[in-house]
Amino acid sequence: MDRIFTHVATRIATAAGQPQTFLVALLVILGWGLSGPYFGYSDTWQLVVNTATTVVTFLMVFVIQNSQNRDAAAMQAKLDEMLRALEKAREQFIGIEHLTDRQIEDLRAALEREVGKEPGKPGTADDTVERLLERY
Structure with missing residues (x-):
């Protein structure tokens, strides 16, 4: 079926x-x-x-x-x-789509903090990405 x-x-x-x-x-x-x-x-x-x-x-x-x-x-x-x-990827991320919305949001915020940006802010994207987006 x-x-x-x-x-x-x-x-x-x-x-x-x-x-x-x-x-x-x-x-x-x-x-x-x-x-x-x-x-x-x-x-x-x-x-x-x-x-x-x-x-x-x-x-x-x-x-x-x-x-x-x-x-x-x-x-x-x-x-x-x-x-x-x-090799450098964290395999713990496999399957995170099964987490709750809150857990995924917490994980996103932690990743943003890890790269030194304030969670949820537009400035999280790298300047290079922002410049690329401006071109298009």
């Missing part, structure tokens, strides 16, 4: 992110809007688009969440591998 859902969700997410899909959706909505006078702007005419958009939105929430979960897990695995492979 997981493999089928992953395959279908990936295909739907890929298709939904294409410009052609946006264009099709736009054309459908324009067609619906232009058909209003023909149907006398009836309650049924309105119900059709409301129901369709609600169903599509409801289902897309699950597809998008699935894609984001897989992307985040893959990124985390890659970062964990980098921590494991780099």
Whole structure:
């Protein structure tokens, strides 16, 4: 079941992110809007688009969440591998995504203090990083 859902969700997410899909959706909505006078702007005419958009939105929430979960897990695995492979990296950081928000915030603050900056301040970024960001 997981493999089928992953395959279908990936295909739907890929298709939904294409410009052609946006264009099709736009054309459908324009067609619906232009058909209003023909149907006398009836309650049924309105119900059709409301129901369709609600169903599509409801289902897309699950597809998008699935894609984001897989992307985040893959990124985390890659970062964990980098921590494991780099000699000077602290392997204790592997798995910190399972900590609470408060624990992660405390860890961030400790790391900022470790590099000599005040936690939570914009000045934490190195001057080089700030200059690079200014260029773009």
